[in-house]
Amino acid sequence: MNRNKIILIIIGILALSAFYKLNTTNQKLSSKDLKQTAQIAKLKAENKRLTTQQVTFENSSSSTTTSKNNPDKKAEQVAVKLFRTLNNWNADSWLEKQQIAAKYATDDVLTYLGGGQSVDNQTTAVKQLKQLNATSQLTESNIYFEQESTANEIKGIFIGTVKTTSSGNQTTNNIKYLFTYDTKQEKITEISTF
Numbered sequence: 001m002n003r004n005k006i007i008l009i010i011i012g013i014l015a016l017s018a019f020y021k022l023n024t025t026n027q028k029l030s031s032k033d034l035k036q037t038a039q040i041a042k043l044k045a046e047n048k049r050l051t052t053q054q055v056t057f058e059n060s061s062s063s064t065t066t067s068k069n070n071p072d073k074k075a076e077q078v079a080v081k082l083f084r085t086l087n088n089w090n091a092d093s094w095l096e097k098q099q100i101a102a103k104y105a106t107d108d109v110l111t112y113l114g115g116g117q118s119v120d121n122q123t124t125a126v127k128q129l130k131q132l133n134a135t136s137q138l139t140e141s142n143i144y145f146e147q148e149s150t151a152n153e154i155k156g157i158f159i160g161t162v163k164t165t166s167s168g169n170q171t172t173n174n175i176k177y178l179f180t181y182d183t184k185q186e187k188i189t190e191i192s193t194f
Helices: 002-066 071-087 094-101 107-112 119-132
Strands: 135-145 153-166 169-182 187-193
Touching (some): 071 153, 071 169, 071 187
Antiparallel strands (some): 135 153, 153 169
16 A cells, blocks of 8 residues: 555646646746737837828828929929939940930030030940049938919028049038029929038
8 A cells, every 4th residue: 555655646746747747838928928919019009100100101102293283393303313313424425414404404404514525525434424423312302492483483502412433432512502493395494502
């Protein structure tokens, strides 16, 4: 009987040990489940916030696009297109930039900004740009307008940063222009540096 009691005690201890291990494992799993549930709730809240933010952004984008007839907005679009066209180029697209820019500015403005060269000078410039593997990119731009503008003219300031690469060397320059946008011509008609 002594032997049976010892066996029962050993079996009881083993059963308690197994029960304890199962209970500890269940507690660890419950803890992990709680952490995962908390993480899921956090992700759902973040998703809801981002969805709300996206809807707000889409609404603001649509309100911006509906104001395309706003003269300041039109002037801003033209100025951005002009300065991007003139400052985003590589040797292959360098000649085309003047033709494209003609949609956004008068000949006087384009001449002031470096256009108006003879065909020979342009051909020589392209060859040199190709040899130097030159590129240019407008990396930052800001446009500001005067509060009071006349009926046909809007005066503004363009401030930008241009990154130029030539023969592997990179330079960054700030550009600053005062410009006048003519609402009738829908072009920039005057420009100067400051």
